[in-house]
Amino acid sequence: MTFFTEFGRYLLMIKGMFTRPENFKMYWKEIMHQCNDIGIGSLGIVLIISVFIGAVSTVQTAYQLVSPVIPISTIAQIVRDTVILEFAPTLTCIVLAGVVGSKIASELGNMRVSEQIDALEIMGINTKSYLIMPKILAALIMIPLLVIIAMVLGIWGGRLAGTASHILSAESFDKGLLQAFVPYNVFFAVVKGYTFAFIISSIPAYFGYYVKGGALEIGRASTTAVVTSCIMILFSDYILAALLL
Amino acid sequence: MIEFKNIKKGFGDKVVINGVSAVLETGKANLIIGTSGSGKTVLMKCLVGLFEPDEGEILYDGKDFTTMNDDERKMLRQQIGMLFQGSALFDSMTVEQNVMFPLDMFTKDSFSTKLKRVNEVLDKVNLGEVNKKFPAEISGGMKKRVGIARAIVLNPKYLFCDEPNSGLDPQTSLVIDKLIHQITKEYNMTTVVNTHDMNSVMEIGEHILYMFEGIKEWEGNNSEIIFSKNQKLNDFIFASEFLRDAKDMRMLEVRGKIDNDRNMDELLK
Numbered sequence: 001m002t003f004f005t006e007f008g009r010y011l012l013m014i015k016g017m018f019t020r021p022e023n024f025k026m027y028w029k030e031i032m033h034q035c036n037d038i039g040i041g042s043l044g045i046v047l048i049i050s051v052f053i054g055a056v057s058t059v060q061t062a063y064q065l066v067s068p069v070i071p072i073s074t075i076a077q078i079v080r081d082t083v084i085l086e087f088a089p090t091l092t093c094i095v096l097a098g099v100v101g102s103k104i105a106s107e108l109g110n111m112r113v114s115e116q117i118d119a120l121e122i123m124g125i126n127t128k129s130y131l132i133m134p135k136i137l138a139a140l141i142m143i144p145l146l147v148i149i150a151m152v153l154g155i156w157g158g159r160l161a162g163t164a165s166h167i168l169s170a171e172s173f174d175k176g177l178l179q180a181f182v183p184y185n186v187f188f189a190v191v192k193g194y195t196f197a198f199i200i201s202s203i204p205a206y207f208g209y210y211v212k213g214g215a216l217e218i219g220r221a222s223t224t225a226v227v228t229s230c231i232m233i234l235f236s237d238y239i240l241a242a243l244l245l
Numbered sequence: 246m247i248e249f250k251n252i253k254k255g256f257g258d259k260v261v262i263n264g265v266s267a268v269l270e271t272g273k274a275n276l277i278i279g280t281s282g283s284g285k286t287v288l289m290k291c292l293v294g295l296f297e298p299d300e301g302e303i304l305y306d307g308k309d310f311t312t313m314n315d316d317e318r319k320m321l322r323q324q325i326g327m328l329f330q331g332s333a334l335f336d337s338m339t340v341e342q343n344v345m346f347p348l349d350m351f352t353k354d355s356f357s358t359k360l361k362r363v364n365e366v367l368d369k370v371n372l373g374e375v376n377k378k379f380p381a382e383i384s385g386g387m388k389k390r391v392g393i394a395r396a397i398v399l400n401p402k403y404l405f406c407d408e409p410n411s412g413l414d415p416q417t418s419l420v421i422d423k424l425i426h427q428i429t430k431e432y433n434m435t436t437v438v439n440t441h442d443m444n445s446v447m448e449i450g451e452h453i454l455y456m457f458e459g460i461k462e463w464e465g466n467n468s469e470i471i472f473s474k475n476q477k478l479n480d481f482i483f484a485s486e487f488l489r490d491a492k493d494m495r496m497l498e499v500r501g502k503i504d505n506d507r508n509m510d511e512l513l514k
Contacts (some may be wrong), residue, residue: 019315022319022350022351023349023350023351025349026349026350110336114331114333114336115329115330115331115333116333116334116335116336118295118329118333119327119329119333119335121294121295121322122293122295122322122325122326122327122405123322123323123346123347123350123351124318124319124320124321124322124323124325124351125350126319
């Protein structure tokens, strides 16, 4: 019963965002501010995790691929497809759920508890529209871009690890990368990026916006938001794979 | 003028406001007083639309707020300024940006015009030199004054102040009270102040509603309040022995039994 109540309130929150903005310029400014926070603010962590994911994929694939009949360039093929299909979109977004999601939940929670949201309401501003919509739009713009960056860097990290550990030469890796490439996989990864971006931004926004109490509740809301987002990312990952592959 | 009739509001089984009616007059500081949990904050939140009352009418200059659609409410809210208990300043903005925010949102004025207006209201609340500071860098009293400046920057017709003196020392409280009173008179606003500070009551209470357990127990002004025979009100305002003694002294003074030099022998008889 509680689940349906919460889900209904979540849907009403989403519906409540769609009203005419009081001032387009202010909304645009807020979207750009959020793009900077979500996109540029998360770039560092995305760079680090994607390079290491690619590197580890290469080393572990080489470790498991012991048959002499399989060409060594197959390692690059496997790394490419796992990075594009799974690691870049899903793992990056799970990390972003922690970084971006907790920030959104705690920011809105703090605004709620310190009556800043009430202050905006009193001014006649639709707070769902002004506070939540820019965050969701910014996430929809920036997170798929971060996923694409993670794909490129993941593959580059794999190439770097492969050559540095003398597993395969750069030429073999490049040859493997171009073999049996399916562009649809990139499209699939971007679709995942958009879906996860919506989850990462809207679920923490919901938990932060409706927080009640004080500092303790903000912390709880933030944790719940991250956990729920991660579960929803994995669940939708499965649904998308079943539907689109 | 704000008129509310038979306002009722509950949360679950608990009735917090039970049929409260009053008329809050323009150009006056209208105070809602009462103990913690008496329903004064809920009543104020009903008046500004942060809570929907279960029953009753709220009329802003004759227009019923409870039956207005979202657009009408938005329009009305642009005429409402509110000072919150914790000031509710936006942490990520400087003082100047906080005060300019309503102007940015609702006017198409140039930056220089807006800045001029911001400096004007900051001067009004006696705050200079803090424009570029963040809320975390200023004192509680300053935050309240910035909150007032932000509330009045759009020249509202109605000003709501939720416990403006909470957490402030008596001297700063007095400054805030005088400021609210001065602004009310100057802009001819309908000001509603929610407080349990007796200094404020005596200083600016031109019209006072005393709330007790969700009902309006008493209504009057600051010159009537200390002579009230209402036991619940007396228990509230003369909670300390010091104030009870002060009241006895005032009574004797009014009856001519003691003069301003405080004839203590007479008082002690």
